[in-house]
Amino acid sequence: MSEVRVKVWDGVVRSFHWLLLLSFVLAWWTSQSGMQQTHEWVGYFLALLLFVRLLWGVIGSNYARFSSFIFSPAVTLGYVKAIFSGHPGRYLGHNPAGGWMVLAILVALSITIVSGFVVEAVIEFEGPLLGVLPALSDHSAYLLLDLHEFMLNVFWVLISFHVAGVVLASVQHRENLVRAMVTGFKTARKAL
Ligand code: HEM
Numbered sequence: 001m002s003e004v005r006v007k008v009w010d011g012v013v014r015s016f017h018w019l020l021l022l023s024f025v026l027a028w029w030t031s032q033s034g035m036q037q038t039h040e041w042v043g044y045f046l047a048l049l050l051f052v053r054l055l056w057g058v059i060g061s062n063y064a065r066f067s068s069f070i071f072s073p074a075v076t077l078g079y080v081k082a083i084f085s086g087h088p089g090r091y092l093g094h095n096p097a098g099g100w101m102v103l104a105i106l107v108a109l110s111i112t113i114v115s116g117f118v119v120e121a122v123i124e125f126e127g128p129l130l131g132v133l134p135a136l137s138d139h140s141a142y143l144l145l146d147l148h149e150f151m152l153n154v155f156w157v158l159i160s161f162h163v164a165g166v167v168l169a170s171v172q173h174r175e176n177l178v179r180a181m182v183t184g185f186k187t188a189r190k191a192l
């Protein structure tokens with residue numbers, strides 16, 4: 001048996017991930033400590049990150065593309081069952097459960113960012129969505145504000161499952177997935 005190193009995560013994916021982690025922590029921290037202006041600047045940066053990742057999901061390298069890691073519900077269910085039986089297949093890119101988790105995080109991020117921009121328009125009369133203000137009743141503006149705040153709870157759940165999934169998959173496949181997200185490389189176990 002020889003171990004061949006394969007480049008799985010390109011620079012865009014790796015930079016996106018670690019900048020996302022950092023920006024998310026900053027967005028959370030600034031929202032809790034009343035640093036409103038900084039919160040919004042971090043929010044703009046998050047919007048840029050999200051835009052780049054969504055684009056990269058279509059035009060990026062193989063393992064970065066959504067088409068390479070969004071699997072059918074049947075395959076995903078089979079994979080989840082295999083996790084519990086202790087013998088899930090090994091994927092070089094995101095596994096089927098991980099792929100849906102990535103999508104869920106990106107959707108949650110989109111909802112939080114769009115609602116953040118609307119809240120910014122309503123409260124401060126500024127930002128890219130200022131134009132939607134006339135179309136909003138007070139009631140819907142407050143609902144969006146509640147939604148924006150509530151998304152933090154959604155993130156805690158998603159991130160807990162995400163990190164637990166990373167740890168579990170690292171243990172089950174005896175490989176360090178965090179290191180792979182830093183270096184970009186994984187080993188493709190290949191029989192000679
Ligand atoms: C992952 C990203 C984000 C998270 C986790 C987040 C979280 C939060 C939370 C928890 C609050 C409520 C703070 C409180 O208790 O008063 C808040 C408020 C706010 N956020 Fe965000 N936010 C994010 C992104 C954004 C973005 C992209 C914008 C757009 C510029 C934004 C604009 C605002 C505004 C204007 C408020 C103030 C609402 C108020 O004054 O009551 N946020 N955010």
Ligand code: HEM
Pocket residue numbers: 013016017020021024053064093094095098102105106159162163166177178179181
């Ligand atoms: C200490 C905390 C974290 C660790 C150790 C971690 C680790 C990882 C690892 C190892 C992967 C690759 C998974 C795979 O091999 O399939 C990954 C992917 C991902 N993680 Fe995290 N993560 C952390 C926090 C977060 C947070 C806070 C977020 C979101 C706010 C996040 C969002 C994502 C996304 C979206 C991907 C997919 C990357 C892509 O394809 O672009 N992660 N994470």
